[in-house]
Amino acid sequence: MLMINLFALTFLLLKAIRSFLLTFTPSNYNSNWFVLASSQRLCNSLSCSKALHFYLRRIDKCLIFSLGFHLTIQVLLGSLPLVLIVFALFTAILLLLACIDWFYLLLPNSIVLILLALGLLTSTYLFGFNLIDLLARSAGCYGIFWLTQAIYYLLRHRVGLGQGDIKLLAALASWYDIHQLCIVVLSASLAALPFCIYQYRYLNSLHAIIVPYGTFLSLSGICCSYIFHQDIFSSTFGN
Structure with missing residues (x-):
């Protein structure tokens, strides 16, 4: 059933x-x-x-x-089980964001905010995390990546990380702790690397490369969620 x-x-x-x-x-x-x-x-x-x-x-x-x-x-x-519905919604939202960013290079604020709200509710009521800590972690994550992008823009005079990507990272911070979020970012970057190499092969210019990083970040978030919470799925399907 x-x-x-x-x-x-x-x-x-x-x-x-x-x-x-x-x-x-x-x-x-x-x-x-x-x-x-x-x-x-x-x-x-x-x-x-x-x-x-x-x-x-x-x-x-x-x-x-x-x-x-x-x-x-x-x-x-x-x-x-409610936890399966939550992870199914999480997967669906990230798949939607991945498709939109791939075709339009946009990450709608409304969907990112839904992902953030769902992450705060899930981490608070299902996983027992403190809401204030989650908000502080998301805000800190947003501030760190925004500052990183600002410094990169001052040095290179071009956008390295879009505002939508920064907001998505802040939303994902409500689902993962700092170590897990680092793995998500690393996995997304490694997955995007062949895409960058493929574009550079035909454009011969790093400045002309456009990467829908939100797509790779979303797909990485989906894969890592089932890896990090494998015990939940094992216990659910085992019963």
Whole structure:
């Protein structure tokens, strides 16, 4: 039953990611994009009649509602551990950020703030960390990386780390301790290195290289989360 619930949860999250990606544009991500994606008002290019399209949308909404209701009942019955839902949301948010940064070189503040809020709640109520310590760690992480970027800009007169990347690092600091966050950053940097070498091979200029570092940072965060919390998943699936 647990695997069925996980498949249902994965299906809902993938549909949510698809909805956000289809409605995202750099021009409207600060205005009506979040509401538009949440309401599922998508422009479908399928070559079918308006009547058929209307019924397909109704069936889709009924399916989403049914699966959401089913998962809610399973959580209340204890058949779907809350920690799995939390990590599934964490993975979905980072996948969404990875895709947006890869295509648009943007990390929307709204999604980063959701990741930060979810990390603060999770680390406080599920892992027992102190909220003040978490806020101080996130703020300190933001300050350190912002200062690093400022010094780099003064020395090289170019942006080395975007503001979105700095905010994402601050949000990830609510999920990881300092040592774990260092591993996440190191893994993301090592993963981005072949991408930089590939671009340099054709551009022959380091100044022309543009790296969607948020993509590599998000993917690194996903992989490291399942490594650092392997004991949680082992105990959950073992039961």
